[in-house]
Amino acid sequence: MSVEVHIRQGFRGFDLDVRFEAPVGLTVLFGSSGSGKTSVINAVAGLSKPKKSRVVVNDAVLSDSAAGVWVPTHQRSLGYVFQEGRLFPHMSVRKNLMYGNGLAKARPEVASFDQVVDILGIAALLERRPSELSGGEKQRVAIGRALLARPKLILADEPLAALDEPRKAEILPYFERLRDEFSLPILYVTHSIAEVARLATTVVALKEGKVDRVGTAAEVLSDPSFTPMGPRAVGAVLEAVVAQHHEDGLTELSANGVALMLPEVGHPTGHKVRVRVAAHDVILSREAPKGLSALNIVEGKVHSVRSGGGPGAIVSVDTKAGRILARITRRSAAALELSEGVRCYAVMKSVSVAPQDIGTR
Amino acid sequence: MSVEVHIRQGFRGFDLDVRFEAPVGLTVLFGSSGSGKTSVINAVAGLSKPKKSRVVVNDAVLSDSAAGVWVPTHQRSLGYVFQEGRLFPHMSVRKNLMYGNGLAKARPEVASFDQVVDILGIAALLERRPSELSGGEKQRVAIGRALLARPKLILADEPLAALDEPRKAEILPYFERLRDEFSLPILYVTHSIAEVARLATTVVALKEGKVDRVGTAAEVLSDPSFTPMGPRAVGAVLEAVVAQHHEDGLTELSANGVALMLPEVGHPTGHKVRVRVAAHDVILSREAPKGLSALNIVEGKVHSVRSGGGPGAIVSVDTKAGRILARITRRSAAALELSEGVRCYAVMKSVSVAPQDIGTR
Amino acid sequence: RAEQISIFAAASLQEAVSDVISRFEEKSGHKITASFAGSSTLARQVAYGAPADVVMLANVKWMTYLNNKGLLAKENINTRFGNELALVVPVSIAASSKEGVVADLSEILKSGKVAMALVEAVPAGIYGREALQSLGLWEGIRPNVVETDNVRAALALVALGEVAAGIVYATDAEVDDRVRIAARFTADLHSKIVYPTAVVTGQDRPEVLEFMTYMESDAAREAFANRGFVVLEETQ
Amino acid sequence: MTEWLGPQEWAAVGLSLKVAFWAMLGAVVPGVLVAYALARWDFFGKQIVNVLVHLPLVLPPVATGYLLLVTFGTQGLIGGALKEIGVVFAFRWTGAALAAAVMAFPLLVRSIRLSIEAIDPKLEQAAATLGASRLMVFFTVTVPLMLPGLLAGMVLAFAKAMGEFGATITFVSNIPGQTRTLPSAIYAFLQVPGGETAAMRLVVVSIIVAAGALILSEVLARRIARKVGQA
Amino acid sequence: MTEWLGPQEWAAVGLSLKVAFWAMLGAVVPGVLVAYALARWDFFGKQIVNVLVHLPLVLPPVATGYLLLVTFGTQGLIGGALKEIGVVFAFRWTGAALAAAVMAFPLLVRSIRLSIEAIDPKLEQAAATLGASRLMVFFTVTVPLMLPGLLAGMVLAFAKAMGEFGATITFVSNIPGQTRTLPSAIYAFLQVPGGETAAMRLVVVSIIVAAGALILSEVLARRIARKVGQA
Numbered sequence A, B: 001m002s003v004e005v006h007i008r009q010g011f012r013g014f015d016l017d018v019r020f021e022a023p024v025g026l027t028v029l030f031g032s033s034g035s036g037k038t039s040v041i042n043a044v045a046g047l048s049k050p051k052k053s054r055v056v057v058n059d060a061v062l063s064d065s066a067a068g069v070w071v072p073t074h075q076r077s078l079g080y081v082f083q084e085g086r087l088f089p090h091m092s093v094r095k096n097l098m099y100g101n102g103l104a105k106a107r108p109e110v111a112s113f114d115q116v117v118d119i120l121g122i123a124a125l126l127e128r129r130p131s132e133l134s135g136g137e138k139q140r141v142a143i144g145r146a147l148l149a150r151p152k153l154i155l156a157d158e159p160l161a162a163l164d165e166p167r168k169a170e171i172l173p174y175f176e177r178l179r180d181e182f183s184l185p186i187l188y189v190t191h192s193i194a195e196v197a198r199l200a201t202t203v204v205a206l207k208e209g210k211v212d213r214v215g216t217a218a219e220v221l222s223d224p225s226f227t228p229m230g231p232r233a234v235g236a237v238l239e240a241v242v243a244q245h246h247e248d249g250l251t252e253l254s255a256n257g258v259a260l261m262l263p264e265v266g267h268p269t270g271h272k273v274r275v276r277v278a279a280h281d282v283i284l285s286r287e288a289p290k291g292l293s294a295l296n297i298v299e300g301k302v303h304s305v306r307s308g309g310g311p312g313a314i315v316s317v318d319t320k321a322g323r324i325l326a327r328i329t330r331r332s333a334a335a336l337e338l339s340e341g342v343r344c345y346a347v348m349k350s351v352s353v354a355p356q357d358i359g360t361r
Numbered sequence C: 001r002a003e004q005i006s007i008f009a010a011a012s013l014q015e016a017v018s019d020v021i022s023r024f025e026e027k028s029g030h031k032i033t034a035s036f037a038g039s040s041t042l043a044r045q046v047a048y049g050a051p052a053d054v055v056m057l058a059n060v061k062w063m064t065y066l067n068n069k070g071l072l073a074k075e076n077i078n079t080r081f082g083n084e085l086a087l088v089v090p091v092s093i094a095a096s097s098k099e100g101v102v103a104d105l106s107e108i109l110k111s112g113k114v115a116m117a118l119v120e121a122v123p124a125g126i127y128g129r130e131a132l133q134s135l136g137l138w139e140g141i142r143p144n145v146v147e148t149d150n151v152r153a154a155l156a157l158v159a160l161g162e163v164a165a166g167i168v169y170a171t172d173a174e175v176d177d178r179v180r181i182a183a184r185f186t187a188d189l190h191s192k193i194v195y196p197t198a199v200v201t202g203q204d205r206p207e208v209l210e211f212m213t214y215m216e217s218d219a220a221r222e223a224f225a226n227r228g229f230v231v232l233e234e235t236q
Numbered sequence D, E: 001m002t003e004w005l006g007p008q009e010w011a012a013v014g015l016s017l018k019v020a021f022w023a024m025l026g027a028v029v030p031g032v033l034v035a036y037a038l039a040r041w042d043f044f045g046k047q048i049v050n051v052l053v054h055l056p057l058v059l060p061p062v063a064t065g066y067l068l069l070v071t072f073g074t075q076g077l078i079g080g081a082l083k084e085i086g087v088v089f090a091f092r093w094t095g096a097a098l099a100a101a102v103m104a105f106p107l108l109v110r111s112i113r114l115s116i117e118a119i120d121p122k123l124e125q126a127a128a129t130l131g132a133s134r135l136m137v138f139f140t141v142t143v144p145l146m147l148p149g150l151l152a153g154m155v156l157a158f159a160k161a162m163g164e165f166g167a168t169i170t171f172v173s174n175i176p177g178q179t180r181t182l183p184s185a186i187y188a189f190l191q192v193p194g195g196e197t198a199a200m201r202l203v204v205v206s207i208i209v210a211a212g213a214l215i216l217s218e219v220l221a222r223r224i225a226r227k228v229g230q231a
Ligand SMILES: Nc1ncnc2c1ncn2[C@@H]1O[C@H](COP(=O)(O)OP(=O)(O)OP(=O)(O)O)[C@@H](O)[C@H]1O
Pocket: A131, A132, A133, A134, A135, A136, A137, A162, B011, B012, B014, B031, B032, B033, B034, B035, B036, B037, B038, B039, B040, B083
């Protein structure tokens, strides 16, 4: 276990009682506004001192109220991206960025100054004061500051919320690298399903201060009964390897031998990747469809049909590539006579596998 | 024209020169981080006094540097949701909410206190201080405060950025109502395509302090050459009326006589709606597809095929329902021999028209 | 009938005047309020319209200043009381000279600092300087002089043993048992130390004059004498 | 206890409290205005106002007292005019309050100014977008947020007013029951041989009064801090 | 100009500047520490410290001077001990600086404390997450952010030190060239009939010096404000 957290704390009218363990990787804290995500992260950072707490990161006990252990915040080797920036108003952007870096000379860097400035696109801002930055610029500097502090544990509270899509797409891979190349444990708060799908090793869903659910990203996302993320969040996560890069810009993945075509994936042949296929992007057909623009058609057998209260139903189809979820109307399910054990074809447009939904693993 | 804005202003290393006009409705300001969105809104609010500015809202001249007109901020009848909350720390949530309301007794309400508290889910927080709120809770109170100020112009700077999907889904319709029922002009900053598609009457795209593009939401979103929103943003916007509510929960829309099936749409029969069909959600087929779970299949004629640098291509198909965009791979386009004038079928899953993408008009 | 009388008196007269006042009040039934402050302060206040009926200052110059402004009822200025200067040393310092022998002064003064009231501004300091000048000691002592804003502060320095000696009024010196009078300066060494008393112009109401008369009385003289003041025989 | 201090001393305590209270209160409104102007406005002669405000601190109290006497005395420039309309400061307790207020003014202004400068103007902007006029913003946002500084300034002003001596005795003299405040009384005792003990008694009284005021202010400060949410 | 003031007066001006400067400087470090403790810590006897800090304001300066004399005089408790190690305050300009520092101390502490209390602890927390120890946080975040208060406090302290009279003359008396500061000189002139003009000359000098210090501080304050980004 890379992260073990147990926190019990009370505010006026709000009780936090959270306990979870997460393996090596990036743990997403997920939950509606006010469910206690920031409170958990603050306790992990040692910024609040809960009545009861036990926080262990990579075998290092950061706090254990039972044993009377309490490592002060500044010795926890953190990189905390706060929900509200918290840049030092009296320092230039450059000094803000270098603040933690200078204090932790002994630890290895996870990113060089130039790298961070480049990825975050803040080269032009270095000599400005925080008061002269836009909302998104502040947020980017805050991310950079945390990364440059040579952290051994990253805490990120909605780090990308204020950014535009292209900028997010540039920064996201960097969190992947921290997770994979540097094996840094990361606690990450987000409301974005794309980010969950792409980054999360483990998802911890909070609800009113309690743990609602813990599981791998694949488990949580592919559970049709788990709705707090909204219906669009449901989808399957397939494991695949990069098989070939085609000349027309498509990349062929192999999911347990099944070929999947995707727009260019920036990983070398042989690289293992995760592909999320959102349930609402999958079309089912009883016969092998012909003459469709969709490139990925996989045969399989219906594992289950679940219909909720609304007009929709989630059909799980076991294919050679893995279990695929399709969100279709009940009407279609009836028309196609889909039921357990029925053979069918899952049609996925190559492009419907959004680039954000391809993560390395 | 409901809103006319012309602003010229210089910061250290950043020049803002923005000029646009927008018709009645909600105008989305769109652009990457640091492109000048907040600066424009601040100038409209009268919080910054640009070198040159002309702001006219619903025929009321709020500022005109040439004519020496400058209406002070507090007389502009605003409801401004700031990017960073700005709640009054010394007042309870309730007092924060009622602050503007008490000052503008003369103007009509756009929302009652109870309504706002209910929609935003902040009933339990009313007696708290802002310092006792979570990030998303602060944001919600800030929205409520602006709405309760009986505004005649709403300025909203990424109002939903810090909120989870279900909460967003609850609040979004409210902005629609403000736009439609109250005919309030709204300037709205967002990075979310879903919000653009759903809310925007007009989109003003900013780039490095200049207007990059102005157009209706349909125009801008369906322009495959307009990429700042990321490839997922491209899609067609169809005009339709609610034709029938089926018993299985599906709603039948009629787009110029073409039947479209959608999950329940909360509008009465006869109501006009806008439906966005994201290009990446459309599959094309040369033959009429059979036995597919997708309910909506529309025949049409290829208007154009555009391929960019990557593996994808955007195919515009003129159908009776309107022009539909499909984002497919170049490989498929070649395989299906799609070219101008070719007849084909556009396959849209009913559920792929996401509820957020259905707006009233 | 009981009338109100307001007296502005130099701070150094506080006790003696208070004694006189209580006796006078008892006798006459009038009510007196006395304000004690530095002579310069009082004089200036009278000049700016202070509600004083009688002023008693420790400083002839300030009385002259008032008189020149026509603020004093001329027929009612008198000078009944005076004082002496003394050299005091802390009791802790062993007596090295007999009281009254000024010749040994330089010896005492050599041993350390001498506290005096401001030698240019405050009467006690001015008298002291004059005395030392008459004795031809001033130039030698000057570097050792520490000046205070009033005599009492000078006395306090001696009492606390911070200085070797101080030049103060004998009235002050006699009461503080932490100091010992090492020498008295004879009256001929400096200008005469007197406390002129006067009625403010326009305030010569019967009860005020009654008080002025009482100040001439034996009872008043006794009160002043008890506090160590010199009672002068003639009004000057 | 009543025997511990004589009636005259009790009168001095009461007078000092009255003087300090009114000095503090009287200085608040002009203090806030001047502090606001110095903190937020740029106007011609700003530095002159700033110097004037600090003057009572820079000058020896006697000099300030003398200047007060010259201007606010019955014969003085302003004092004469005020006398016409029946307002007299000279040799009244009101004058003692005026002197104390003047002496405390720089302390009050500085504290309030500091607090005003620490207020995020963005909050005032937010209030303006919600329809609050300048005046409304001032009273509903600026004033509540500057309370810590106001309170600190009032404590300093009260304390200073309790201790003010030089300017007071010079301006309004030392009239028992009228202008004889605690410091004047202490001074008077120190002028009398052997008066140290009596003086020390009054010093102790001063300290007790001041401690009471301070603790009260700390309690208030805590409440304010909790309100503003920093506690 | 040189003729306008005599050499004695010039000496007084120089001495006053020296005394005020060192008083201000000497009070800064303890001032910051005490202010920090009062603002951020809860400790036993906090209110006692608070009262002690304010004491010089509450007591008449003469009393403070007298207490200083009793404690820091050569015969005093602390003064005696310090004398052993060669530190003497009595009748030296250092004593004048000490008196001025003590009198200015409450003003300094209050200003700094106000500024510290206005600092958002969240910024200090942020520094801690970045690996800064308490001390490091203090020096890199707290101190820079409290600069406005520090500066305001130093201005007040300097001004107060320039004007301090009662405690100074009581503690170190008035020795030309040693402890004869401007206020002492002004006081002396005011004791003599007709000395007003000479006193006023020195008052003008005081005002000029104070104005210089104030304007300098305003320039610095602007720079700090720009740094901290509120300007
Ligand atoms: N006070 C200021 N001084 C100097 N530059 C400023 C100031 N305020 C904003 N800027 C700069 O102006 C540009 C536009 O800022 P603005 O806040 O309008 O951006 P934005 O479009 O709202 O971005 P975001 O989405 O990140 O909030 C940015 O480059 C920013 O750094």
